[in-house]
Amino acid sequence: MPELDLQISVEDGGWPDEAVLTSLASRVLGAAADYLAREEEQPFPKMAPELSLVFTNDDSIQEINAEWRGMDKPTNVLSFPAFPLEPGGMPGPMLGDIVVARETVEREAVDLDKTFDDHLTHLLVHGFLHLFGYDHLEKDEAEEMEALETRILASLGLSDPYAGQDPLM
Numbered sequence: 001m002p003e004l005d006l007q008i009s010v011e012d013g014g015w016p017d018e019a020v021l022t023s024l025a026s027r028v029l030g031a032a033a034d035y036l037a038r039e040e041e042q043p044f045p046k047m048a049p050e051l052s053l054v055f056t057n058d059d060s061i062q063e064i065n066a067e068w069r070g071m072d073k074p075t076n077v078l079s080f081p082a083f084p085l086e087p088g089g090m091p092g093p094m095l096g097d098i099v100v101a102r103e104t105v106e107r108e109a110v111d112l113d114k115t116f117d118d119h120l121t122h123l124l125v126h127g128f129l130h131l132f133g134y135d136h137l138e139k140d141e142a143e144e145m146e147a148l149e150t151r152i153l154a155s156l157g158l159s160d161p162y163a164g165q166d167p168l169m
Contacts, residue, residue: 001033001037002033002036002037002044003044004033004048004051004095005048005049006051007052008021008022008055010055011054011060012056014102021053024121025053028121028124028125031152031155032129035151035152035155036152039151040087043088043089043090043091044090045090049091049093051128052097052098053097053098053100054097055100058074058104060101061099061100061101064078074103075101075104076101076105077124077127078099079127080097080098081096081130081131082096082097087132087134089132091131095132098127098128100127105120121156122161125152129145129149134148149161
């Protein structure tokens with residue numbers, strides 16, 4: 001199983017304890033890395049690549065979203081790869097950053113009738129795949145990324161989050 005060097009920052013007091021988030025992220029992202037390496041033949045560097053996780057709030061992610069994507073609204077998760085990477089390419093020593101907004105995750109979990117942890121798990125996998133060059137801008141890319149997310153989530157015992165929906169674009 002590929003190793004990851006997780007660096008976690010909790011910027012909002014409403015999140016679970018940092019130790020709980022570290023445990024969840026380690027389990028989820030470890031499973032995602034293992035799946036990518038085993039099933040997608042994704043290479044990983046010998047030294048564990050660093051991945052920064054920022055657990056923040058809607059106000060903070062809205063500022064980031066406005067600055068980096070020109071979208072002045074909160075969102076659930078943002079990913080910032082350290083280096084451009086195509087799926088299957090060798091990552092460098094730093095994978096990048098994943099930023100997650102607590103209030104949006106909470107609202108969406110309620111709307112989707114999911115637990116907070118299950119929805120957060122999905123968003124961590126989604127953000128992680130973006131760091132490896134997966135995207136959902138085009139229909140074929142969205143179908144590939146969503147299928148991969150679904151298989152990784154199934155390996156974690158979670159159901160298909162896209163069942164009955166058209167691919168995201």
